[in-house]
Amino acid sequence: MSLAVQFSEYGATDVLRVVDVPPPTAGPGQVRLAVRAAGVNPIDWKILHGHLSQVMPLDLPGGLGSDVAGVVDQVGEGVTTFSVGDEVLGASITPSYARSALADPAVLVARPPSVPWEVAGALAGAGITAWEALNKLEVAEGETLLVHAAAGGVGTFAVQLAVARGARVIGTASEGNHERLRSLGAEPVTYGKGLVERVRAVSPRGVDAVLDASGRGEIPDSIELAGGPARVLSLVAFDAAGSGIRIHRTEPGAGGRRALGEILALIEAGRLRVPIQRAYPLGEVAAALEVSRSGHLSGKLVLLPG
Structure with a gap:
């Protein structure tokens, strides 16, 4: 079993639960990640509160998060770009507020060793x-x-x-x-x-x-x-x-890999900084979302599920 943040109804952060769930299985063209960091974004609390339920309906119980960084621990059929043990970052297919998440290799890039996990998990969105x-x-x-x-x-x-x-x-x-x-x-x-x-x-x-x-x-x-x-x-x-x-509406795909490549190059060259305001354990997800909703941030918020 694995841990994941879920909610069975739209509402405030008191509807969130950290629950035991079976880890997802990587299908064809997918990889599974052991999640090391998941970025917290305003869209996450908007989804939780039901503000986007008309345009992004969920099958409840649902989860949150798409920014992700982690270690590949399962590779689906047909995947050749990454192998088990590779450290990557990008966007997930399944909710990233979890210890295990699926991702499309097309929107993942390798994590440079010089980029900390909490920064890697805050880049994509x-x-x-x-x-x-x-x-x-x-x-x-x-x-x-x-x-x-x-x-x-x-x-x-x-x-x-x-x-x-x-x-x-x-x-x-x-x-x-x-x-x-x-x-x-x-x-x-x-x-x-x-x-x-x-x-x-x-x-x-x-x-x-x-x-x-x-x-x-x-x-x-x-x-x-x-x-x-x-x-x-x-x-x-x-x-x-x-x-x-x-x-503007974000268009996931190959452009995301190019974007992340440019951002990582600038980070490694010391020309782009990603301040992290705070990193939270998975059990403090409610606090992280409340801070995000307040809108008065001095840096990115990140969950560390591991």
Whole structure:
């Protein structure tokens, strides 16, 4: 038997249970991982609370988590890219808030020994999303990118990936996170009323592109600063689709491997940092999700199921 986090009804964290379950079996084209770390993302508590039940219905009891890092302990028929004993990271097929999870080798990469397990387990969701968003915005060297919620999970990756591409980055965040954004290479501004004036104070001509990871109503200001909606992309402002901006949805597949490869290369070169706010044992999953839901984070949250 193995341990996994499950819930039999949608609700708050008090519906979560850590239960004994049979470990899954790797089918054709799959590998099974002994999970060493699983990243905690906002989508996890949204699923738990039922906010996404209309678009992502679950067969209950269900589990949570997709960011994963672990050791391959079973290989399905037809898999040639990984072997038992390989240390990998990426996204899982079955919930990663567990000691055992299945994954598609197409969205896994090898874990470099220099990358700690808790960092490896926190890369896939936010890292791939940021990488894909910058590609869709076609952020290039010499351009100016505005990132809303720049100190958040996706924002932290987006800032550093854009800086690595040679872009200038302006990031919105509360004043308490300004110094942190400077350390990542961004020029911080406070969000809220008067945003256009504050951005123009540091970039009088406006910006070339905007990545919105906030959803606090910045879309009209973003369109004004970017000179139109064509290069404004939001991860969360679904109600603003009619304004002409782009709404991003992560597209798992080969692009994820390329994204993770670039992120790992930057980490190993010392050009990208992934701060970990806290790592929790599996039994403290409720506390981890409550902190995630609070939205006031200084780094990634990770579960360590092993």
